[in-house]
Amino acid sequence: MTTINPIETRPLKPLFLSYLFPALVGMLLMSVNILVDGIFVSHGVGPTALAGVNIAVPIFSILLSISLWIGMGGATLFSIALGEGNKQRAHQLFTLAFLTMLVIVLTIIGLLLFNLRDISYIFGASDDTYPYVQDYLYVILLFGVFYTIENLLSIFIRNDGNPKLAMLGLITTSVLNIILNYVFIFMLDYGVTGCALATAIATIIGMSVLCLHFFLPQSELKFVTSFFNLTDLKKIFAIGLPSFIVEASVAVIVILYNITFLHYLGANGVTAYAMVNYIHTVLLMIFLGIGMALQPLVSYHHGAKLMERLTALLKIGLATALILGLLTSIIAMLVPSQLMALFGDSTFAIRSMAAQGFAYFAIGYIFLGINMVFAEFFQSIEKIRLATMIMLLRSLILFIPTLLILPKLFGAKAIWWAFPVVEGITALLIYTYIKKRPQTIASSSIEKV
Incomplete structure (x- = not known):
């Protein structure tokens, strides 16, 4: 039985x-x-x-x-x-x-x-x-x-x-x-x-x-x-690669931000970004938590070929990410100064810079959760190329040129816009791809890795 x-x-x-x-x-x-x-x-x-x-x-x-x-x-x-x-x-x-x-x-x-x-x-x-x-x-x-x-x-x-x-x-x-x-x-x-x-x-x-x-x-x-089993070992490394990219790219992004802030705004800019980044570190982990919750359920339903429930899980994950992203952005725009005050002693100029910057920066959370859920979903159903591409787009491929171009065109304050612009473009590209290939979600086929 x-x-x-x-x-x-x-x-x-x-x-x-x-x-x-x-x-x-x-x-x-x-x-x-x-x-x-x-x-x-x-x-x-x-x-x-x-x-x-x-x-x-x-x-x-x-x-x-x-x-x-x-x-x-x-x-x-x-x-x-x-x-x-x-x-x-x-x-x-x-x-x-x-x-x-x-x-x-x-x-x-x-x-x-x-x-x-x-x-x-x-x-x-x-x-x-x-x-x-x-x-x-x-x-x-x-x-x-x-x-x-x-x-x-x-x-x-x-x-x-x-x-x-x-x-x-x-x-x-x-x-x-x-x-x-x-x-x-x-x-x-x-x-x-x-x-x-x-x-x-x-x-x-x-x-x-x-x-x-x-x-x-x-x-x-x-x-x-x-x-x-050598084939299984290769699959483990391939499927886990997007998760590795998330963790490994964090250090690269922080370094690039520090260099850019130092160039345009000096040491005060680096300090202001450090304050924002402490909060971002906590929020990033929370958004990763949505994907962590989704992954075991999606992988199991994928293995059991329960496609209707699989699609419904994706919708629930996206709705959760969108609601959390909107709430985070609204709170950041309403009380940025109070959030920056958590870090104690700093000059008024630095706190003001950080507060204003975070109000712009936090718009990216509307798209971050959506991108993370899609990446985790594709990773969980073994569509590794899609999951890896999403992570590379938002962490390196789009981020580096955006961080270089925005402040040159619109001034130093535009550095804060790099995160929301990159996450927004990534979300738009995912939407466009799925619109053209709806079978990406509906198909139960396993991608070769």
Whole structure:
């Protein structure tokens, strides 16, 4: 007797919401974690130490991007296999993704540890900041494998029908990170080493919470001995590529913005953008959360060939993204000064520049969510070229020339318009493409990768 998975019969709106809330909370907590380390280090150790941690963070982000790449690629195939009713293949895909990530991450960590000084200076360390970069990054790299395991497990657990546990693991990590940061920095005076230890210990405990999923009777996260398949490995890397582009392009975009603001508005412009970017980091993670909630459901329905429900899920995801985008833009335009005041001491000129800039910048959120949902949808049904093109358009192909051209034509204030213009053009291109090829959504065919 074949057992029907409740995912196939449950009403779609409550089903989507049951994934959306944990995903939004989880992604929000991840973004808060990014801010917490900087806040504690700046207040408890000093500005030079903060600069050192900021230099180390992009290096650490490499590990995160690898786990996201393999995790999203493997989990998409995992959910499709479950939708097809092929549990044995699902077990093989989980094992393959988990062990592949371990091998790659451990190799990268080894290379970074043996070349720590040279790599730190490449990423911007100086003689003043390197001691802090070394103290922070050495601990982070030693325990980095646990961070990547936690990230990969949270993705797979969400795809295995347990979004609440995935959220609980991230909540555990975030709360402990805040507590331990305070203990290690302010009470024990461990400096940036204490900050790194707080992250490491909190992550290990959060990962342990996620491991409870393995003991649930309904868990399909099982390790098997026969798992290696070169075709599957290629598919994992191909399907996960858009997620990797999202993570990897963030650093590139920040660097390009900093260079442009410095050229046109000087150090004040860079500081104003930094204030806006802190808020943008949090909001970006929230919009990514919509895609994270959509992906397991879309992949499962794609595998089960439930096309009407699949199309309905896309509409629900787009409606959610549009509503959230409109609300975000309206709030940003109504109270930009109050939002910039969250960052404490800064000159009136910088706060005014940031507030005015964010009111323009935030228009992009109307389109950002739509673009993210489409990219995640195409990624989840194995239309990798479309998903990858969307991510490349909004992060590099359209962004670089727009950032160069706008301020030259319309002045320095137009730098803030680069984000909404690029996201808007990307959304228009997606709409045009789908209008000409409606079968892109309706078809259940699997794109070869």
